Amino acid sequence: MKTYLLSLMSVVLLFSCSKKTDSKTEIKNEPSPVNLQTKKEPLKTNIFLFATVGEDRLDETRNLAILTNYLNTHISDKSISFEPYVVEDVDTLKAELKSGKIHFYLDSPFTIYKVSNEIPLSVIARRWKKGVAEYHSLIFSLKDSGINSLEDLKGKKVGFENEFSTSSHLLPKSYILQQGLTIIHANRVNVKTTADVIGSVFTGDDENTVLWVQRKLISAGAMNNLAYDKLISDKSNFQIIAKTKDVPRHLIAVTDQVDKKIIKEMQKILFSMENSPEGKDVLLKFEKTKRFDLLKNEVEVRAKILAQLKILEK
Known part of the structure; x- marks a missing residue:
């Protein structure tokens, strides 16, 4: 009986030591804290x-x-x-x-x-x-349209790209106003314009402006000189009726x-x-x-x- 008890105690003691050893080993194997920032680029502050x-x-x-x-x-x-x-x-x-x-x-x-x-x-x-470095705006029409000057646009419509465009709206519009003419914005091309003012519409982009002039939906269009040269390869049917000064x-x-x-x-x-x-x-x-x-x-x-x-x- 004594021999049995001694054997049992030995097994318990051995198991206990084994758990302690494993626990210590487990702690030793845990990764120590590392400053990962030293291995990266500086933080973007x-x-x-x-x-x-x-x-x-x-x-x-x-x-x-x-x-x-x-x-x-x-x-x-x-x-x-x-x-x-x-x-x-x-x-x-x-x-x-x-x-x-x-x-x-x-x-x-x-x-x-x-x-x-x-x-x-x-x-x-x-x-x-x-x-x-610089560019300017052009206002153009078809040669056979009878629109040969800005004055001829009274009672007609001019097409601009969008509200915030410099060269296809703000610059040419300010130039027209400087000539003493009046512009009234129309929501659609089929809205009638009185004989003493110029109507304006937004076309959405310069390509549409050229297309609308060609289809006679509008009497004139406005855009910068670079876009005009690029979009209108055959200029034989077009004429420039106004040109603004250069801007950056x-x-x-x-x-x-x-x-x-x-x-x-x-x-x-x-x-x-x-x-x-x-x-x-x-x-x-x-x-x-x-x-x-x-x-x-x-x-x-x-x-x-x-x-x-x-x-x-x-």
């Missing part, structure tokens, strides 16, 4: 939203990311990140600029200066979009919340892109941009466009 306005937000975001990715690669402070951000309309843009959510804004000059009337913005760069093709503006050191380095990166194979490749992919540079006569440009915007508001 300064995220700047680089915004524009566009109907196709996915496509516009992908396009804008071409530029922001390049900026992120070349900015010296790796805690800074430029992120593409696209809003559907100008009202949303203004609200998010006011709230401080958006920091950089890329757009055509009329829209940028219109927004700058409400939110403090500084223009820091000009973009040579599709290879040009595209601008980058910044809010007053961004540190000047960041702005200066960003300008340096943008302005030097055309000097490297990598930069040239990115510019080409970014809607065939030729370069970024400084708008030297920015004060004068701003004053002229703001004056035109006042005419539009009357």
Whole structure:
């Protein structure tokens, strides 16, 4: 009996020691805490939203990311990140600029200066979009339409692209108003226009503007000179009845919340892109941009466009 009890106690003691050993081994095998951040890039503590306005937000975001990715690669402070951000309309843009959510804004000059009337913005760069620094608007008609001047448009209709387009609405419309003529917007092409005013309609895009002129749904159309040359290959049936002055093709503006050191380095990166194979490749992919540079006569440009915007508001 004693022998049996001793054997039983030995088994219990052995089992107990085995559990303790396993427990110690289990503790030793637990991974010790590791600072994983040391193996990663620095956290992005300064995220700047680089915004524009566009109907196709996915496509516009992908396009804008071409530029922001390049900026992120070349900015010296790796805690800074430029992120593409696209809003559907100008009202949303203004609200998010006011709230401080958006920091950089890329757009055509009329829209940028219109927004700058409400939110403090500084223009820091000009973009040579599709290879040009400046462009102008043309108002055109069919040669056999009897519309040979802006005066001839009284009682007729002119087609603009959309409400916020610089070259296909705001610029040509302000030019027409500067000539002492009156424009009344019509919701549809079949709405009658009185004999003393010019009616206007939105076509949706420049291609439609050309098509509507050809089909005589409208008597004249307006768009920039680049679009006119591209969309109308055979100009034998068309004539230009008015031409505006040149304005910058595209601008980058910044809010007053961004540190000047960041702005200066960003300008340096943008302005030097055309000097490297990598930069040239990115510019080409970014809607065939030729370069970024400084708008030297920015004060004068701003004053002229703001004056035109006042005419539009009357």
